[in-house]
Amino acid sequence: MMKTDFLGLKLKNPVIAASGPWSGNGANIRDLLKIGAGAVVTESVVSDTLLDVRPCIAYDGLGAQNIRLYNDMQIEGWEREMEIAKSVEGIVIASVSAHTPSELAYLATKMEKFGADAIEISVSNPTREALEVLASHPEAVYDITKEVVSNVKVPVLVKLSQNATNISAVAKAVKQAGGSGVSAINTIRCILNVDIETGEPCLATYGGYSGPPIRPLGLASVATIAQTVEIPVCGIGGIMDYRNALEYLMLGASAVQVGTAIMLEGPRALGQIIEDLEAWVEKKDIRSIEQIRGKALKKMKSFDEMKIEPATSTISSAPCTAECDKCIKCCCYHAISKTEEGIYVDKERCTGCGLCTFVCPAKKLSLDW
Structure with missing residues (x-):
């Protein structure tokens, strides 16, 4: 009942572990697959790794700010990590990030060689303004996607930013470039809070905001893309339980990614979402995810139609x-x-x-x- 075809990949369920520190090495990825993840997205792989500042993650009881940039492992180190990850059955999607199409194609080619089943291109980074600007330009996203698609044989997914001026136009560019799908949304540029007694910001730079407060933005982005572009969408943003996953699916997502729940509650949070989702579809006698995908989207109207x-x-x-x-x-x-x-x-x-x-x-x- 939960089996899902996403990007041509056969997932045992539509719940994917999103890119983050929890998927930053082979052992962690393997453990997430053992728990039951439909797939796991690696922490973003880059050419030039940087040491993280400390602290780099903050939480205020509602949402989290993350200024961890990328995975701190050199690309060659991922050959061994992918061997570990793939020691159990499951789908591994490699997240790659860079500033140029050729650099992204290089990273994607390497990760495909190491065993990645698909590539997710991260075209935005809330901590780095240059990448946030790039994520709003369909032409730039087209060039990036086209270059990666031309160099790998596995499906290519592009992770979009909610900060894009016209997210539908960016999604269309991905499709035109041969991309297999899009994921939305990435974390949102934020300052979590300020200590009014000391005048100190929670973290000393801008970071990516995640968790339940961004879910309405993620839902709107997924619905917008699903209404305007015929391309598979993976919903991301504030999924803390099975109900949240169903919201994304009912607004047109083919699969969902879970991140902050894993960060706050551990990998078991992912397993609980899958377990509860399985119980819900069984109770409702749902034979296929397609029976519920887009159910709420059909009831969405433009304001003028209200x-x-x-x-x-x-x-x-x-x-x-x-x-x-x-x-x-x-x-x-x-x-x-x-x-x-x-x-x-x-x-x-x-x-x-x-x-x-x-x-x-x-x-x-x-x-x-």
Whole structure:
């Protein structure tokens, strides 16, 4: 039921371990495959490795900022690491990053020789502004993709940046260049926070933001690409459980990548997502991922297609949460108040914005007309 064809690769499930420190060597990749990953993307391989600054990863309870650049192993060292990774059955996708098409083609050729089943080109890096600029230019992404595709026989996937001015145009460039698919999105350029007592930023430079807060951006990017370009999409960004994976699949993704969950909870987090996803599809009697792929995408409309309906907030008989007044506080139209009988909605003032239905913990409010 979970078997997935992605880029022509036969995955046992659509849940892939994303590129990161957790996939930075053969042993880690092997262990992720043993846990059940449909595939594993290596940490990004580069020609000239750099030592990491310390600290390089910060977390505030919501999202993480990462300023670790790339894998710190020389390309030749990956020959041995790939042997270890491929000592168990599974798909390994090599992530490569560079500033020029020829350098990327060199790295991709090497990793293919070492046993990579596919290549993922990382065309952006939130820490390095030059690569972020490149990721917004379809012509540059076309040249990069074309050069790599021309030099390898395995499928080529391009990892896109949410910072791209027109992500659909970049995805189209990948397709026109012969790319097999795209993954979206990469981490987002950020400063996690500032200590207001010392004036010190959490980390002393810009980094990549990941985790649940970027999921809405990832979902929108995947949906946009799926609606406009006929190319397989791998959804990335804030996937912490099986529900999040399903959101991406229902918006048109063919597979998903999990990163921050592994970083925070360990490899077992990936296994739990797969296990829960398998249980969900079995419970729903789903025979193929294709039955749910794009299910929500079909219900997405442009703003101009939205119907204007006279909906207002309606109160149900469900009891309110004790001492809760969230609906009253959030109503900027002053349509909700509390009387001796309970919550009251002034239908004349209510504009049907719907915010109260989302903040109510008791689900007492709904939109109706």
